[in-house]
Amino acid sequence: MVEYVRTQVMLDKKQRIQLNELAEKMGISFSEIVRDFLNAQLRIKTYDDMRHAAAQLYNDYASDENLTDMTALDGEDFLHD
Numbered sequence: 001m002v003e004y005v006r007t008q009v010m011l012d013k014k015q016r017i018q019l020n021e022l023a024e025k026m027g028i029s030f031s032e033i034v035r036d037f038l039n040a041q042l043r044i045k046t047y048d049d050m051r052h053a054a055a056q057l058y059n060d061y062a063s064d065e066n067l068t069d070m071t072a073l074d075g076e077d078f079l080h081d
Contacts, residue, residue, distance in 0.1 A: 009034075 011019070023033040061067050 019033055019037075020030060023030050026033065028036075
């Protein structure tokens with residue numbers, strides 16, 4: 001079960017109107033649409049953080065044979081009956 005915490009956020013009038021209209025069209029509450037938007041932004045942030053970390057490690061993986069030895073395995077060898 002999700003535990004919600006009451007949070008106050010100041011929006012400009014145009015944002016509030018747009019979110020109200022969108023929530024109404026989608027048949028959800030204002031709070032739910034705000035949570036959905038926040039969750040989407042948090043997913044984007046997590047993805048960007050992971051992409052940045054992968055980019056930082058790319059040169060090591062591209063040049064260090066000890067890190068890439070296992071990539072030659074295609075996985076099929078592990079599934080034999």
